[in-house]
Each structure stands twice: as structure tokens, then as C-alpha cells.
Amino acid sequence: MFVAKRMTPNPVTISPTATVADASELMRTHKFRRLPVVDKGRLVGIVTDRDLREVSPSPATTLSIFELNYLLAKMQVKEVMRTNVITIRDDATIEEAALLMYNNKIGGLVVVNAAGAVVGIITETDIFKTFVDVMGxxxxxxxxxxxxxxxxxxxxxxxxxxxxxxxxxxxxxxxxxxxxxxxxxxxxxxxxxxxxxxxxxxxxxxxxxxxxxx
Structure with a gap:
């Protein structure tokens, strides 16, 4: 069984110059936890819900809500994204994807094709469902x-x-x-x-x- 058959195809992506507020809204609307960052068709990073939580203000901040909204509206995705993205090819096996996630202690992988274009996302939920299906x-x-x-x-x-x-x-x-x-x-x-x-x-x-x- 191959990654291409189990991934979520055509994932939502975001530009590195988009705002953190835009990224947060996309994740909230679509109910997912990670966004590949793509610039001119090339994968340049990934931003997760954890990354966004880390830049969100804590209750202890002295800034007003207006100041916070202003800062988040100005902060760009490229300032908080991770650039060392672990990817997997769409023609790789499910076993390879599972081992890659296990070894790196991550919950999802960006899937790319032979040309390096982003074609999907595969997560631990997809791996778990595959296990359930394979075992009948x-x-x-x-x-x-x-x-x-x-x-x-x-x-x-x-x-x-x-x-x-x-x-x-x-x-x-x-x-x-x-x-x-x-x-x-x-x-x-x-x-x-x-x-x-x-x-x-x-x-x-x-x-x-x-x-x-x-």
C-alpha cells in the first residue's frame, strides 16, 4: 500500500508572506493542524498549530487587545514557520511513512511528487486507519x-x-x-x-x- 492511496490530496497551503492571523483562520476553518508553506510552487516550510500557539499572547501580557491584533496582523508566516520540513514521496510505502513519523516523533508528513511539488498530507490518523483496514x-x-x-x-x-x-x-x-x-x-x-x-x-x-x- 502506497502513500498516494492514503494521503489527503491537494492540501491547503499558505504563502510565506501571509499573516499569522491568516494561517490561524485557515486552520480553524478547515480543522487541521499543519499548513505547508509554498512559495512559487516550491515547499519552503511548514507551520503547525503548535507554532501558532507559541506566538500567541499569554494571559500575562500587558498589551491591549488592539495592540495584540495589530501585531498578529503584521507578523508573517515566514517568521514562525519551520524550514526543516520532513517530506515523503507519494510513491513511498505506508510502512516508510509510519517509520519516518515514528523515528522523528511527528504526527504528519508533507507528501511531494517526483518534481518536488506538494501533492498531499499524510498523518498519524491515516496510518492508524490503514492499520485497521489492513488487519480487517x-x-x-x-x-x-x-x-x-x-x-x-x-x-x-x-x-x-x-x-x-x-x-x-x-x-x-x-x-x-x-x-x-x-x-x-x-x-x-x-x-x-x-x-x-x-x-x-x-x-x-x-x-x-x-x-x-x-
Whole structure:
């Protein structure tokens, strides 16, 4: 799955010479938290709701409301924007986007195309929704956690049991749990969990947990 399929396309952008008040109004109107700053078609920065909060006056200020409005009306986006923008290509994978956000502790990425033009925004919410969709959570399947060793052929042996019982697997994920241990999480349309678990345990695979999700 690629970023282009999960991002919000054609994002609202703002000019570096626009005022902070303009940026604040755009964010409030559209209910988003970040604005790419574009100058002559080129990405030059990003301004977030946090950046705007940092330049907003505190209750302790001695300035009048008229003075504050005047200052905010004059302050430009380029004075508060961040120029070290972390971007990702639209043809990158969702996994790459998730890792980039995780490593940099950020909640969103500006998406650019091969020419460097801004074509979208992808956020942690998009990543979370992708996880839910990929794992098939809304479909109401049975979730099984199977303990296994992390060795070649384990997935084949386990899925062969599902095939023998005519069980269609909706999603499968494998998680390391120690040097040679693994948890295999499978979501499938299982009618008889007891029979499935018994066959798996004959092969040395313990069904550690069963739940119906969705």
C-alpha cells in the first residue's frame, strides 16, 4: 500500500508572506493542524498549530487587545514557520511513512511528487486507519494468537492447517517475541476454534489467545 492511496490530496497551503492571523483562520476553518508553506510552487516550510500557539499572547501580557491584533496582523508566516520540513514521496510505502513519523516523533508528513511539488498530507490518523483496514478489523473475524518458533517454514505449516479445514485467512502478522520465539496473529472466518486449535497443537503450535473483534 502506497502513500498516494492514503494521503489527503491537494492540501491547503499558505504563502510565506501571509499573516499569522491568516494561517490561524485557515486552520480553524478547515480543522487541521499543519499548513505547508509554498512559495512559487516550491515547499519552503511548514507551520503547525503548535507554532501558532507559541506566538500567541499569554494571559500575562500587558498589551491591549488592539495592540495584540495589530501585531498578529503584521507578523508573517515566514517568521514562525519551520524550514526543516520532513517530506515523503507519494510513491513511498505506508510502512516508510509510519517509520519516518515514528523515528522523528511527528504526527504528519508533507507528501511531494517526483518534481518536488506538494501533492498531499499524510498523518498519524491515516496510518492508524490503514492499520485497521489492513488487519480487517471491521469485518468481525476471529483473532487467534499462535505461539511458534521463529524458523523457516512455520508460516507454511500453520496456514496449511487452515487450508485443510477450508478456513479463509483475512490477515496475518508475525511478531518477534524473544530470540527464537514469535507470536503469529491470524484473523479468519473460524467456525470451530476447538478443532483448529487441536490440529495446530498436534504440530506443536499453541493457540494462546482467541477473540472476536469487530
Amino acid at each position: 478489523l471491521p469485518e468481525g473475524k476471529t483473532r487467534l494468537t499462535i505461539n511458534a518458533t521463529d524458523t523457516v517454514g512455520v508460516i507454511h505449516d500453520i496456514t496449511e492447517v487452515f487450508k485443510e479445514l477450508g478456513i479463509n485467512i483475512g490477515s496475518l502478522a508475525c511478531y518477534k517475541n524473544g530470540d527464537d520465539k514469535a507470536e503469529i496473529v491470524i484473523r479468519a472466518d473460524v467456525r470451530d476454534v476447538t478443532e483448529l486449535a487441536a490440529r495446530l497443537e498436534k504440530l506443536g503450535f499453541k493457540v494462546a489467545h482467541v477473540a472476536k473483534i469487530g
